[in-house]
Amino acid sequence: AGHFAEVALFTGVAPAQIRENDIRNGISLEQEAAAQVGRLTRFPSLVLGGGNASWNRRGVRIPSESRAIQVFRRLFLAGTAEEEARELQRVRDGQSVLDGVGGQINTLSRRVGRADRQRLELFLGAVREAEQMLQQDEQWAKTPKPTVSMQAPTSEYGGAQLLERSRQWYSLVHLALQTDSTRCVSLWLGTQDRPEIPGVNLGHHDASHHGQDPAKLEQLALIEEAEMRVFGEFLDRLRETQEGGETLLDRTAVLYASNLGNSSSHDNSNLPVLLAGGRFRHQGHVVGDARSNRRMSNLFVRMLQHLGQETQQFGASDGVVSEI
Missing domain, CATH: 1.10.287 (Helix Hairpins)
Structure with missing residues (x-):
């Protein structure tokens, strides 16, 4: 499915259900969680940043809000x-x-x-x-909407301003969770442009199609390391926020993933997946069988169980990731 597999990244359906001209998708992970806890907050879920990652139970794509200024207004500004x-x-x-x-x-x-x-x-x-x-x-x-100290965004950062745009979105997600405006968020981040990162002179898309060229791999590493540093800042902010005797990170399961294991060959196996927070039994880097991957939906079953759902099935799951 290549790039198109992004539509099933968080629904976990079988590849046969996501042919480009024949999508028979299922509900995405955060929407399944929102069905349980969404009624408790002003926004049952927030779908942010763009992309095609969020789907409802009838397999209909949920539009994503790509304007941070508009999201801030909906969350925090009284009309x-x-x-x-x-x-x-x-x-x-x-x-x-x-x-x-x-x-x-x-x-x-x-x-x-x-x-x-x-x-x-x-x-x-x-x-x-x-x-x-x-x-x-x-x-x-x-x-009344909650009051926050963050100033309303004044810029919708372009593709080259990948890190600034990511920080802005992470700040909004942090505040949305901290104020309990929502408990379920999906956020799509990325760019095909050349990001404004020191040492980077290739567009992200060009670098990702590296063909094992060492120079392009070095460029891709610079981009991805910078992205992970910004993501780490977001986790630090959650960790520093106290809520009910715990940190907000303790109370939040954060899943960070890509639909491509090898972007150069558009390979959808061996995906990089990071799960943080949520009081899971974290084990560092858990390596699966590279020739026979476990299904992402098996992880989703575990996450939903951790949330309190009595379920053994999600998407095309055939088990559960029990290590965590």
């Missing part, structure tokens, strides 16, 4: 009285529409055959889900 009144009216209008749709579906279900009735039941499930979300929206529309 005017007129804006708040319009938002509340939007919620109530949506509830009225759904009331009518639900009644029509119930009437139709008594008139159609079994196959059509099953389709209507799926649609009705989506309507019920939307109703629950609107009820939450109404509650949160009346609740």
